[in-house]
Amino acid sequence: MEKRELPFLVVLALPVLAVTLAFFLLPLVRLTVIAGSGVDGLSAYTAVITTPRYLESLFATTVLSAAVTVVTLAISAVAGVFLERNRFAGRNVLISMLTFPLAFPGVVIGFMVIMLAGRQGLIGEITKFLTGDKLVFAYSMAGLFVGYVYFSIPRVILTIMAAAEKLEPALEEAARSLGASPWRVTRDVILPALKPAFIASGAIAFATAMGAFGTAFTLATNIDVLPMVIYTEFTLRANIAMAAALSIVLGIITWLVLNVARSLAGSTVAAAG
Amino acid sequence: MRRTYRFYAQLGFTLLVCSFLIVPVIMSVMAGVTENFFKGISSGVTLRWVVEVWDLYADTIFLSLVIAIACLACTIVLGIPAAYVLSKRQGRVARMIEELLTLPLAIPGLAIALALIITYGGFRDFRSSWVFILVGHVLYTLPFMMRSVLAVLSTADFRSLEEGAASVGAGFWRRFFDIVIPNCRSGIVAGALMVVTLSVGEFNITWMMHTPETKTLPVGLADSYASMRLEIGSAYTVVFLIMIIPLLVALQLYGQPKKKQAEHFDDLENLQSSTAKSGHMRSRS
């Protein structure tokens, strides 16, 4: 059956391949090529490495994304495992609440951060009430950080919950039968078992944070994360080659992270949301 | 059931995280439907902000819907055959194609948008139509439809269904339309929900690619946050939430492609009776 099917399969695959070729592959190639050209005949790529502004942005974005990933993983691990293994009234409501922001675009999340920590934000009101000083951090790195964590949690927590569901209870019982306290069971059995999920969802969180644009755009910070720099290069400075080069660099980093994680974690990386 | 200290500590933590996520949403909903945000609910509930939003941004809402539906249509037409092909072939070429088709997930939306603008920006009509944005959306959401359908197609169940159909004489196209497609129902539904939800909320690609004539809801949202008063932005967010919440609920309920045994065999029976009716066994193609 296999060989005879081949022509039909090719027919089925043609439309999607054509679309991908024309609208994805070709443009990407053009982007890469254009990035190769640049001011003074120097490739824009080298400009990426040599210009402090771009390097700083790259560095800041990477550090931010890494910090966001770690914090999100920690929060999601505790909440996710807890929700997965306990049944109580209102559990489903909590799970819905945690996964509900999944579809929010970055702009909305930026708005949420403003609601929490902006000039008229909730935290500002609370701190003013408690200490007399209003705490406003929406428009700083802290605000950006909070926003990134906000959109990372739903995705990561879903993956972790799915993995927690597959945990073998016998393993924990075996550890307990050997005398392990709950903390040791978590450390020696549960966390190692969740490692693939951590790697997979952590990689996605990192990649998403690196490429996130809407949140930074709304918060209009002075911090220039890489996507913002790309945007300003293209729209405000009409520096197409530079924007292209930065995009390619960003794309390569993102792609690399996802691939390394995939080979470390083994099975398919779950794009849960 | 014995509840330990640990349980309550973890519960407290989880509740804290939940409130972190939900409280701002509630706040913005309230801001969008009360007279005066600063006075709070005591100032009265009103829809005037929402009405104003409608006056200003109704076209963005329509456009988002149009694009989402068109995106769904495209991903169905392109994605289902792709998933089927990938489920049938295991070789290196197939895996490379799978890699290629899921690549848009690994590349930041900004880069994809930039690439499209650079390549096709010269085509005036294309560049300024909503179809331009549609292309970006399709590239971004296609892998989700594909994966969802592929997950259902990869089950062992499925292989035996096809072999069963072939054994009663169904040829390739017959099998594809009578057996494959109906039996991926759950995968298609899950994928469809995903695609529509993602398309409605897509911003990164759309912002780069939009023109003043082709603004989607998220683009409008960004505008309003930047230039309009808090109440308008909040009301607009409320409208967005109204659109997106049903989708999210549906995603939770139907988002996991699970196959029900009964569905398979109904289709097989239908096929058997229809091939029998046609009077002769078609030769295998």
Next chain:
Amino acid sequence: MPQGTSIRLEGCAKTFEDGTRALEPMTLEIEGGETVVFLGPSGCGKTTTLRIIAGLENPDDGGRVFFDQEDVTDLPIEHRNVGMVFQSYALFPNMNVEENIAYGLKIRKLPQSEISTRVNEMLDMMHIHELRLRTIDQLSGGQRQRVALARAIAVQPKVLLLDEPLTALDALLRERLRVDIDELLRGLGITAVYVTHDQAEAMSLGDRIVVMNRGRVAQVGDPRAIYFEPEDAFVADFIGTMNHINGIVREGYFETEGGRIALRSPPEGASEIFFRPENATIVEASKGMLAGRVSAAFFLGDRTRLIVEGVGQEKLTIETDGRAKYSEGDQIGIDIDPESILTL
């Protein structure tokens, strides 16, 4: 090696959250050093009982569990010092064989030198020395089982609890390992509670067998007692093959479709008799106590097994010499050893 911790269950019952009554109140004494096998079909409560002994489940109010004289009912499993072998072995995939075996010892904070000594002892005892550095996924089923045993014994537990440890293995391996486990349990002299649904396993390993059915104990006894003197129809049927013949007792005879048998002291109103295949002999058609018709014949090498109909409502299973040949439809006579006939 601490030998002979006795176990006592007093009125232990278990009802689960969803209302399932898994275990009716059970009282049982297990002597130190004894190997007791809980045997029964799935759902009979045997695993629940084991988990109550282990401390993974709490008995319903009123139930108590004692190790020697100590009431351990309120002690969770972490503090009961039991060794447990699970059906799926539950070996830690993030540790190699050595680390798995050492885990319980590490928890107890023993000095490293002592841990090494004990681990080596275990590796030797189980003959798995060459596997010490392997990861779990590199082990076969039989090897995993040995590691699981080694890990459970390494901590010198008071009792050893085994939850269907051989069920996941193929038949040949199962028989071989059954012998090994038997040797091990005898050699250690440890109190062991073993759960299985395989009666051959139960009979060969158990000093005593507890046959369970639907949350209740059906019978407790040593293997011979269970086999030769089953107390009710369930136990009789569950162990080995048992034939039933239905009929009526009249004037000292048990009468049925295929004939009649003189019973020693026929109980009044008995309507069924039981006997095992090996207690019946095939004789000429007209010369036996009962007469029947062969419906199928199976050559098993050392025996021929016949399925016989026409004697009572159900078909009988009779075994005879391997060299005898029978075919479908043959008329035969059946004699049953009167000593072995059971009325239950």
